Structures are given as C-alpha cells and as structure tokens.
Amino acid sequence: MRIKMSAVATATAIVLGTFSTAASANLVITEYIEGSAYNKAIEISNLGSSDINLDANAYKLILFANGADASKPGNTETLTGTLAPGKSIVFHYAGATIDAFKLGSASTVTYFNGDDAVVLTKNDVVIDRFGKRGEDPGTEWKDPNNADFSSVNKTLRRKASVTTGDTVAEADFPGTNNQWAVFVIDTADGLGCPGEKACTGDVTPPEPPKPSEPETGPCTGCETLTPVADPATFNSEIYYSDVLSGEFANAEELKNALSVIIAKNHKQLTYKQVWSTLTYADQDPANDKNVIEIYTGASISKYDNQTGGSGVGKWNREHVWAKSHGFPNESQWGYTDAHHLRPSDVGINTARSNNDFGACKDTGEEVLFNGAGTGNYLDKTTDCWEPRDKVKGDVARMIMYMDTRYQGTDTAMTQMPDLVAVDRLTTTAEDDAPLIGTLCTLYEWSQLDAVDSYEQNRNNQVYKYQGNRNPFIDRPELVKEVYGAVCGDDPNPGLVVEGDIVTPESVTEGAAYTLDASAIKAGEGVTLTYKWEQIVGEEKTLVGNQAILSLTAPKVKADDTLNFTLTISNGTSETTKAVSLSVMNVPFMVEVGFAGNTKLAEEQSTTITATVADAPVGTTYSWKQVSGTTAKFTATDLKLDVTAPKVDINQSLVFELTVTNADKESFSKSVSIEVLNTEDAGWTKPDGAGSLGGFITLLLPLIWLRRRQG
Structure with a gap:
C-alpha cells in the first residue's frame, strides 16, 4: 500500500x-x-x-x-x-x-x-x-x-x-x-552514526564552520552561472508575437501556442545550479546578501542554504508544484525548472509537504515560524495548503506556468508528463499523478494578488539563466484568456438572446423546408446578423445569412440527419445554436404490368413483356427465376422468353423483374407462369371410385394369373 x-x-x-x-x-x-x-x-x-x-x-x-x-x-x-x-x-x-x-x-x-x-x-x-x-x-x-x-x-x-x-x-x-x-521494530537509537550499537552522546550536528576564505559563488557550495539571455533587451511584443497576432478557436489552442513559445530556448539547469539561480531571482531588494523565503517572508543569508546539517535556520529549494506530482526524478526538466522553485525555510517546506493549494484557512491550522503565525494554513484532513496572502498570486502564476509549459508535447526531451492543474484537491490515490489543485482558487488568487516588481524581477533573473519566461507575469491578461472560461470568468462572453429556432420535426427527401430564427431577439432595437452553416463531417459550409433559411432536402438512400449551426451576432458579441433535421427516405416504387401467355404445357415457349409506367431516365432492368423447376429463359430489358421444363406434376414458375434507377435504388415485381404436366401416350385413366380403386382393379388380374401359374 x-x-x-x-x-x-x-x-x-x-x-x-x-x-x-x-x-x-x-x-x-x-x-x-x-x-x-x-x-x-x-x-x-x-x-x-x-x-x-x-x-x-x-x-x-x-x-x-x-x-x-x-x-x-x-x-x-x-x-x-x-x-x-x-x-x-x-x-x-x-x-x-x-x-x-x-x-x-x-x-x-x-x-x-x-x-x-x-x-x-x-x-x-x-x-x-x-x-x-x-x-x-x-x-x-x-x-x-x-x-x-x-x-x-x-x-x-x-x-x-x-x-x-x-x-x-x-x-x-x-x-x-x-x-x-x-x-526490533521502531528501534531508532542508532540513527546518525554508523555501526551496530546505539549512538552515544550528543548527535546534534554543530553549525558548519565558517569558510576561511571569501565565498566565490553566490551561496554555500554554489557556482557562478553564465547568463544565457539578456533581460535588458527583452521585448514582450516580439517574444509573444505568435500569440498576440494569432487567432485561436479556444483557450486550449492558445495555451498550446504559449507552450511552444516558452519551451523555445529553455535551458535545463542542474539541481545544483538552481541554488545559484534562486540567489539571483529571490534576492532581498533591501539586502543583496539575502534571499526572501516564500512562505515566511523572512530575509535570510544566501550562504545559509542547506548543504548539510539539520536544516534549522537554513533555506532550501521548494518545488511549488510538488515534484512527487509527476516528476520525482532529477533528470526531468520540471524538477529543476526555476520558474516554480523558491527559497523556503526547511521546516516550513516540510510542513507544506506535497499538499495541493486551496482555500483552507477556515478549516486548517495556521503554520508557525519561530513561535509566530506565518499566514499559511494547513488542513491535514484534506491535505490542503493555503499560502500567505502576499504570495498567493505568485503561487498561482507559477502553477499556471507549469501547467502551460509541460503540455506533454516535448516529452522525449523533457521526460515530463502532461501536467494538469485541476479544480479540486487531488486524492491520496493520485499522489504520483501529474495533477495539482485547486485551479479556480488559484485563478482567484491571481486576480487578487497582482504582479509586482519583485515577481517581475524574478522572471527576468530566471530568464537570464534559464532562457525562458513565465507568460502570466509578462502578460497578466493571458491568465483570463487561458483559464477564465473554465473558472466562470469567460473573457469572451456569448451574446444573450431569447427565443428559439422553429424547425419541422422531419422532412421528406426532395421536399422544400425552412429553418426560422426570426423569433430570436437580443433586446429592443438590437439588430442581429445571421450565419447559417451546414456541417458535414469536419467541414462547415455557409448556406444562408438571413433569419429564415429555405432549402430543399437532398435525396437520401436511407433516413438521414442534417446538422446546421446558426451564429447570431450583434456586431460585438455572438452566440451559436445547433439545429438537427431528420430527412426521411422515400422507397423507390414504379407501376409494373406483364403481358403474355402465362399457362404452358411442358416444353412449350412463351414471351412475357413487362411495362413500367413513368420509368425515370437511366433505369435498368434485370430478370431472374425465383422458384419452380429451372427453365430455359433469356431476357432483354422488359422482354422475357421462357421455355417450360418437363414436370412430373403441374407447377408454377415464378420470375422476378428488378427495376433499378440511376441512384441504384431498386423495386421488384414477380410474374407466375403455370406449367401443365402432359400424360404419356396410350395410358388412360380407368373408371372407378378413384385413383386408389382403379389401382386395385388393375392389380386383380395379375394376382389371379400368379395363382394359376402356381
């Protein structure tokens, strides 16, 4: 388990x-x-x-x-x-x-x-x-x-x-x-020292020794990084031009386009290089020797990063999108993506665990730091973490960045699954899934806690060393464009109208019909325009631009359905309605008559001629025998020549004429020819009470003859 x-x-x-x-x-x-x-x-x-x-x-x-x-x-x-x-x-x-x-x-x-x-x-x-x-x-x-x-x-x-x-x-x-x-179970007195015996004495680690020489890197054990981009020359209009000038059918298409932009020139950092990146990105504006911890807001020396020891009084690297939610391995790009990694007090980081973000202030307990409240709340029952107000927008935009950057389209390179921000708290069973919540709470936080200069500088510094940017910091309006609709804040609300389209329940093929939207209104004095489109498969075809659409139903081989969309606009906003109409197939039928001798003696011939009233152009004809002893016959169009076969008893031969129109629809009608059995020459039916009596009469002389011979 x-x-x-x-x-x-x-x-x-x-x-x-x-x-x-x-x-x-x-x-x-x-x-x-x-x-x-x-x-x-x-x-x-x-x-x-x-x-x-x-x-x-x-x-x-x-x-x-x-x-x-x-x-x-x-x-x-x-x-x-x-x-x-x-x-x-x-x-x-x-x-x-x-x-x-x-x-x-x-x-x-x-x-x-x-x-x-x-x-x-x-x-x-x-x-x-x-x-x-x-x-x-x-x-x-x-x-x-x-x-x-x-x-x-x-x-x-x-x-x-x-x-x-x-x-x-x-x-x-x-x-x-x-x-x-x-x-035995739960023996822990040997933790902290090698050997088979319990540890003795004080095993609390001492403070690490102060370096004898000045540090050369930006933090303890850190390397100085080489920039890969220049924030001073960054131009938002150019960087996001494909999105700003593009047209997208929906928010998901826009999000995919953003993902392509921010994946370009993204350099994967090592986990060690993340230390250095955070010292630049999260530097205290009031003290360039310190960084700001995300959940406590405390300013702490850059050189107090936790490279060893108990972690008390140290800061480490907090994965805002918990790494256990989809990318537990250091080789995966999300693991070292500095856009969602922030300095954090070690103890507070542990308290946050891998819990989702949500509104749990009223149900959780405030997390303490050095005996004082932090403004962060943890609900252990629901595994919910609510960060302090000052960074709620920061957290939201980091989660949205991860949800957009890792769309699962460049998995071969990044080794990352498709990360998905969901509008709920995830379950224990989903601990390893690439999911995190709660999307619409985060959306609300992004609106309440606007982008500030600290966050903008952070975006610039990560860009400087990682080569890509967080679009929701550069262009905060994109938050609404990508996530607004799913969170009840649609940036492009549809036109509100009253009334319905009047349509027939069904229409017969070849018949005229109308679809009437003239009863639809959008308020007094509002002029509406209409665009009727017929949908066939994946294609849409414009079929009308008036309130009333008049068409003729097509010919169909079987009952079918026509699908239309009507887009109604007032010039600034629009709404779309869908219409379906059943088209009923009319079976192909013609009036067929037959002429000719239909009563024959065996081996006698006859010609049957069919007549078809109002046969459409392109009609073809075919004959076949469907019952009776097989007869010799030839057929040409409406003419059938038949020679009756020999039969033991009188019987009917049934022939079927099939009439097929140019649309390959068929109608069939049959004609019967009666064939009479002919008795052998010299044989006469004897008189008597019936066939059985006659048969007995014939047998009696034979029986008497046999007795005399005997």
Whole structure:
C-alpha cells in the first residue's frame, strides 16, 4: 500500500556520529528502518578515513519500487555538501510519529515498503544497495538462514565488519553473507552514526564552520552561472508575437501556442545550479546578501542554504508544484525548472509537504515560524495548503506556468508528463499523478494578488539563466484568456438572446423546408446578423445569412440527419445554436404490368413483356427465376422468353423483374407462369371410385394369373 508522502527536503543532513574502525574512504548504506505506520528512515555513512566531497561527483540515492529494474528509477535524492569520516546522512519519512525518526531530512526516497530496493550510485555507477533491484520478493526480503531477518517492521544496521558497499544491485539479497544486524521494530537509537550499537552522546550536528576564505559563488557550495539571455533587451511584443497576432478557436489552442513559445530556448539547469539561480531571482531588494523565503517572508543569508546539517535556520529549494506530482526524478526538466522553485525555510517546506493549494484557512491550522503565525494554513484532513496572502498570486502564476509549459508535447526531451492543474484537491490515490489543485482558487488568487516588481524581477533573473519566461507575469491578461472560461470568468462572453429556432420535426427527401430564427431577439432595437452553416463531417459550409433559411432536402438512400449551426451576432458579441433535421427516405416504387401467355404445357415457349409506367431516365432492368423447376429463359430489358421444363406434376414458375434507377435504388415485381404436366401416350385413366380403386382393379388380374401359374 502506498501512503501520502511529504515533500522532499532536497538538501542532505550531515549528522554527528562516531566510528572507531579505520577504513578506506567509502560511502555506504549503514541503516535501514521500516517501522510502524510512517516511521521509516535510511542512513548513509562515510566509512573511510578522509572527507567525501559529494558535490565533486553525482552521488544519488534511488528508490526502485515494486520490482522496478535499472531503466525505471523512482524517487531520487542527490547528495550535496561534504561528508567527514565517521559522519552520517539520514533521510526520514516526513510523517514519522516517533521523534527519534525525525533526524536529518524528510525525503520521498523513504517511500519504500519491505519489497522495494534502494540503490546508492556515484556518477550512475552502483556503490551500494539494499534489496535486489529488478525483483519483487512479494512482501519482504528474507534470509533462509536467519528467521529473525526481515525488511518489514525491523531496524537493520550494517555490521561493523562491513567497510565497503555491495556493488551488484541485481544480486540475491541479503545473500549467503548477510551483512545486516537485526533489531526490533521502531528501534531508532542508532540513527546518525554508523555501526551496530546505539549512538552515544550528543548527535546534534554543530553549525558548519565558517569558510576561511571569501565565498566565490553566490551561496554555500554554489557556482557562478553564465547568463544565457539578456533581460535588458527583452521585448514582450516580439517574444509573444505568435500569440498576440494569432487567432485561436479556444483557450486550449492558445495555451498550446504559449507552450511552444516558452519551451523555445529553455535551458535545463542542474539541481545544483538552481541554488545559484534562486540567489539571483529571490534576492532581498533591501539586502543583496539575502534571499526572501516564500512562505515566511523572512530575509535570510544566501550562504545559509542547506548543504548539510539539520536544516534549522537554513533555506532550501521548494518545488511549488510538488515534484512527487509527476516528476520525482532529477533528470526531468520540471524538477529543476526555476520558474516554480523558491527559497523556503526547511521546516516550513516540510510542513507544506506535497499538499495541493486551496482555500483552507477556515478549516486548517495556521503554520508557525519561530513561535509566530506565518499566514499559511494547513488542513491535514484534506491535505490542503493555503499560502500567505502576499504570495498567493505568485503561487498561482507559477502553477499556471507549469501547467502551460509541460503540455506533454516535448516529452522525449523533457521526460515530463502532461501536467494538469485541476479544480479540486487531488486524492491520496493520485499522489504520483501529474495533477495539482485547486485551479479556480488559484485563478482567484491571481486576480487578487497582482504582479509586482519583485515577481517581475524574478522572471527576468530566471530568464537570464534559464532562457525562458513565465507568460502570466509578462502578460497578466493571458491568465483570463487561458483559464477564465473554465473558472466562470469567460473573457469572451456569448451574446444573450431569447427565443428559439422553429424547425419541422422531419422532412421528406426532395421536399422544400425552412429553418426560422426570426423569433430570436437580443433586446429592443438590437439588430442581429445571421450565419447559417451546414456541417458535414469536419467541414462547415455557409448556406444562408438571413433569419429564415429555405432549402430543399437532398435525396437520401436511407433516413438521414442534417446538422446546421446558426451564429447570431450583434456586431460585438455572438452566440451559436445547433439545429438537427431528420430527412426521411422515400422507397423507390414504379407501376409494373406483364403481358403474355402465362399457362404452358411442358416444353412449350412463351414471351412475357413487362411495362413500367413513368420509368425515370437511366433505369435498368434485370430478370431472374425465383422458384419452380429451372427453365430455359433469356431476357432483354422488359422482354422475357421462357421455355417450360418437363414436370412430373403441374407447377408454377415464378420470375422476378428488378427495376433499378440511376441512384441504384431498386423495386421488384414477380410474374407466375403455370406449367401443365402432359400424360404419356396410350395410358388412360380407368373408371372407378378413384385413383386408389382403379389401382386395385388393375392389380386383380395379375394376382389371379400368379395363382394359376402356381
């Protein structure tokens, strides 16, 4: 069973620990806990003798759920910072109910159940694993040699004798040499340090040491980025020209056109580069050394980004469109799209989790920060998050950007599904679906909280380093054009009229008929224009421009339906009405007569001549025998020549004339010819009471003769 998870706190947590055994530098999974309810955690430790610079290589912890193989990685954590010897990184499930589990950072990599595998990689090469990738054991990993071992409802710690990782992710697990010590459910006293024993002493991480030299990047461990676009030369009229000059049948077509525009020149950032981008995009206007956190509004040093430690007093990267809703992997473009990534206090980020946005101030509880209210509200019952008023419009326009940018049209490049903002809160069953709510609440927020200079500058800075823009910040009127109609605020409201079109219930093919819209009014003195169009398949044909449409029903081979639309306009707005009309087919019939001898002796011939009254031009004729002993016959148009066959008894031969018009419609009529049996010469029917009596009379002499001979 999958359960609703919290949002990932993307920076890693470096936790104090001790380990007395000297070993070469190596990063190893040292503890795995699958406990009761939401109490889950996993620990990674440096079992070597020197620091590991996690930023120097791509270290990832990847979940492979339900037997997924190497081609289907799941939730992923990219490790950052520096990990000293004997120190550990801990990830826990954000909904843990036991405080001892809340060490390190909340992460969706802890979505694991007992039948999943977790793999640690360096530059995509396996350096350690828990479980067997590509295999689903059913419910748990078991050891036939140790009945106590299980990956469900247990705490498993790497034995002290293990100093290097298990690099074969597809090997049997736990294998013949089981490397794991087993502890009872919900044992968490070993989190934060490697080894089989419980951690001792204070495991609260100290503050990271201040750099001895001035930072060269814009934040701790960050790189200085090279711009890819120049905001100073940006021209909105040119950038959005295809939309501003275009005509679109509906909002979806407009949205698709916007998607094409903002996909062009979009450069995919790395997740590390997002740190730097946010220091430029979310810089405090009053202090260029700080950034503004989205949910608290607090100004915090750019260098207090969470590259390690507990996260207290740090900021990290908040995915406003929760990444678990459609793009859990770092390789997917939405994961690193800076247009929806904002600095956030680590604790507030965890509280927001991956909940949808909605109006839940009245039902939820206010989220506190340093003991004071933040203006953000969380309803845990409905999984709803309502952000503070000052950023509601920002949130709305970020969600609309994501909904528009990722239309599912460039999936091969972006590895992104079609993201959809829905007008409801999503369900627990939809946690992994590319959906987020609540659309029309967000629409309302976008109208109440207008674009400000901070948001405009942010759009410019993301454009500078990512190369594309948020159209709903540049052109706020597009919000209504794209989303207004579905949220009851149609930018192009239809003409309001009264009255109906008068139509016949049906019409016979070839008959004249009228469709009368003259009773439709739009108010006193309002002059209306009309456009009648007939719809055939995907095509529309103009058939009239007056209130009353007069036409003749076409010929049809079977009953059919004609479809029309009437567009009524007052010159500034319009409305459209649909009309359907049944056309009834008239079966093809003609009056047919036959002349000629229709009573023949066997082997006698006759000619039957048919007459057809008012036969239409192009009519053809065909004859066939439909019953009776097969006769010899020839037919030419309306003439039939027949020679009667020999018959044992009198019978009727039935011939059918089929009349077919130029439209391939047919009418048939039959004629019967009676054929009389002819008796053999020299045979006379004897007198008697009947045929049976005569037959007996003939037999009597034969019987007497036989007796005399006997």
